[in-house]
Amino acid sequence: MKNKISGIVLASVFVLTACKTVKTTEVSKGNIKEAVNSSDVTLVDVRIPEQYAEGTAKNAINIPLAEIQNHIETLKGKKVVVFCNKGMQADQALEILKKNGVEVYDGTTWKNVKAIQEEKSADQK
Template structure:
């Protein structure tokens, strides 16, 4: 493959692989995209709590709940992760984008 190929080889991202490990351990999977984006395709078993509804949507969860958030690119899920951690949640993982998550899904 050579140095160039190994530097630019594609494959599952580390954050998505970690997210799947958390999911296998029982984490709640949350898609923070809009309902329309969610309807166009999502990770199996995910629930939809759009970013602008994170405060209300997570109010019912214990702060020690293991949570994986993802979105389209990882940006909104990063914002959701930061918000939740700042508000006392202790186990929040950013899985990145939906494409990353689907690529890393264990077969």
């Protein structure tokens, strides 16, 4: 009986502390387009400076993922779109910023954000 209870407790602890595999911050395509094209948005490329220098979205600032925690206070009160190369670092930055009360959107990749910007430019012509 003792082993059974220990097993249940251990299983419960594992379930409660396991990493989340489901994204809880889904943003619809319409919302991300609206956020990217908003005049008051801050676009944040979370890649390393060398990657940022090779190309990024228009008006994006570079705050590498490793430094995002140090910039929370400057990002609070702003609408922020985070992005990177493949979306994995952006997901991590998104979680950190959300947990700290920042209004943040997942732009996924810099190429995605740039394409949204270019689409708006084409629509305005």
